[in-house]
Amino acid sequence: MNGIATTLTSWNAGRTRVTAPPRATFTQLMRGATIGAPHDVAQQLRVLNATLALLEQPAPVKPVRLNETME
DSSP: OOSSOOOEEESOHHHHHHHOOSSEEEOSOOTTOTTOSTTOHHHHHHHHHHHHHGGGSOSOOOOEEOOOOOO
16 A cells, blocks of 8 residues: 555456455456557547546545446
8 A cells, every 4th residue: 555556457357356456447348458449549548547547546446447348
């Protein structure tokens, strides 16, 4: 909790919840595309911005679930 602020983005909330990261976003994207679909810059920026926004909050923060999916 003290030191470098960290956050992560994952597609698998079940496994990540066990490690209890201080800040996390979860998507409904596929493995290998946790930050967004290939070549979908707008989606990638939405996920990245939502994840980085968590750094503005003191940890621990409840995980954020994003409704991002692969089309």
